[in-house]
Amino acid sequence: LIDVRNLTKVYQMGDVEVNALRGVTFTAESGEFIAIMGPSGSGKSTMMDILGCLAQPTDGEYYLEGEEVGQLPDNRLAEIRNRKIGFVFQTFNLLPRTSAQHNVELPLIYAGVGRRERKRRAFEALESVGLADRVRHKSTELSGGQIQRVAIARALVTEPSIIFADEPTGNLDTKSGAEIMTIFRGLNEKGNTIIMVTHELELARHARRVLHIRDGLVERDERRNGT
Amino acid sequence: LIDVRNLTKVYQMGDVEVNALRGVTFTAESGEFIAIMGPSGSGKSTMMDILGCLAQPTDGEYYLEGEEVGQLPDNRLAEIRNRKIGFVFQTFNLLPRTSAQHNVELPLIYAGVGRRERKRRAFEALESVGLADRVRHKSTELSGGQIQRVAIARALVTEPSIIFADEPTGNLDTKSGAEIMTIFRGLNEKGNTIIMVTHELELARHARRVLHIRDGLVERDERRNGT
Ligand SMILES: Nc1ncnc2c1ncn2[C@@H]1O[C@H](COP(=O)(O)OP(=O)(O)OP(=O)(O)O)[C@@H](O)[C@H]1O
Ligand SMILES: Nc1ncnc2c1ncn2[C@@H]1O[C@H](COP(=O)(O)OP(=O)(O)OP(=O)(O)O)[C@@H](O)[C@H]1O
Numbered sequence A, B: 001l002i003d004v005r006n007l008t009k010v011y012q013m014g015d016v017e018v019n020a021l022r023g024v025t026f027t028a029e030s031g032e033f034i035a036i037m038g039p040s041g042s043g044k045s046t047m048m049d050i051l052g053c054l055a056q057p058t059d060g061e062y063y064l065e066g067e068e069v070g071q072l073p074d075n076r077l078a079e080i081r082n083r084k085i086g087f088v089f090q091t092f093n094l095l096p097r098t099s100a101q102h103n104v105e106l107p108l109i110y111a112g113v114g115r116r117e118r119k120r121r122a123f124e125a126l127e128s129v130g131l132a133d134r135v136r137h138k139s140t141e142l143s144g145g146q147i148q149r150v151a152i153a154r155a156l157v158t159e160p161s162i163i164f165a166d167e168p169t170g171n172l173d174t175k176s177g178a179e180i181m182t183i184f185r186g187l188n189e190k191g192n193t194i195i196m197v198t199h200e201l202e203l204a205r206h207a208r209r210v211l212h213i214r215d216g217l218v219e220r221d222e223r224r225n226g227t
């Protein structure tokens, strides 16, 4: 499903170069549940953005279902982002002055889903993360953990086959975090692929594989048996 | 130091009322280290905003060092916010198109500190959270955990006697989170007061007292001996 080779990302800042990724190489099969861990600033979000087709590497190749993403035309990329991939951002990235309901409907609007169906699906996605009574609140009227859950609902509403979640429970109490993991495990059991950055060892246990990132490189690829 | 009585906060949304706080009452002595825990949406940030003099309650009283905060004139409130209190926001609230250095200098600019001294102090604050090599980066050029650490540095740079930290390690790996707790413990040993919202039991252990919040009320006030 995913085949990355020598992924490199360099940020140029005047005369200084920041080497965010220094040659990341690994493959992932469809239906895997992979946790990504590593120190703050080690390149996890940078890698996730490239895998989620939201950013381009400076060097290296990324094959998604056999297609080299760097060579794809823009409309094909947009289609993949909207239909195949669900992305939960580390900094949420909701439209601030817009209700939770509308934020979660947005991907369905892009996918051309009719008004009645998208209202229903957005509501159900919010209900699944415990926010049925917050659908009309704007981001400024929600708690930190509620904003995070709206971001999760938005990533799931198009029923994507690949879910990239960047620190999806960083602002959630233990119980809410466990509820999100239950949703992810259920989706994985149905055959969806989950790639999740987390800094909590407890949550990484749900994954059958952990990629340890340090200084822009895969330091260790840990595969585990059973759960 | 802190004496709150029947703190109430109601958000009016059209014909619906959200009772974020339903009568919170407790006291805290100078030099305490208190953790605040509770489910997502239970009112923790709302309470922190009131304690940090950033929001007004709908009802109830808040005495800070004997003064009833609701009765204070604006300039006195601004002075307290700038000199006495350091606040780490759950959603960071940095100026986005501004460097880490400048973001951390901002409270010192308000405090009237001279240019050379504030440059030095802002740099030292960033260095203490491991960001000496990121001082010129803007928020958009920093990782999630780095943004969080800039927010922490900004809260500490005025050397406040009371630190309110709302989920200060939600985006940090275990090691970076432990480094922040070491800073907080050091400040507490010097006599500063720390009030920290966290959802991680492991971190709440650093506190000698845990206020458990549920549905806008203090459900339990847990005091512990030793560490
Ligand atoms: N401006 C607002 N208008 C309406 N409701 C609001 C507003 N701000 C917050 N709320 C609601 O008040 C409740 C308490 O919010 P608060 O941010 O204090 O929760 P919290 O305990 O910090 O949660 P979390 O752990 O998710 O950060 C939430 O249910 C939220 O939806
Ligand atoms: N636009 C940019 N310009 C310059 N440097 C950048 C930019 N974006 C990110 N960086 C740097 O690249 C490095 C990797 O960032 P990244 O966001 O991938 O880290 P991360 O592993 O997700 O960290 P965290 O756990 O804190 O979220 C960081 O050191 C960061 O400062």
Ligand SMILES: [Mg+2]
Pocket: A044, A045, A046, A090, A166, B143, B144, B145
């Ligand atoms: Mg990140």
Ligand SMILES: [Mg+2]
Pocket: A143, A144, A145, B044, B045, B046, B090, B166
């Ligand atoms: Mg909060």
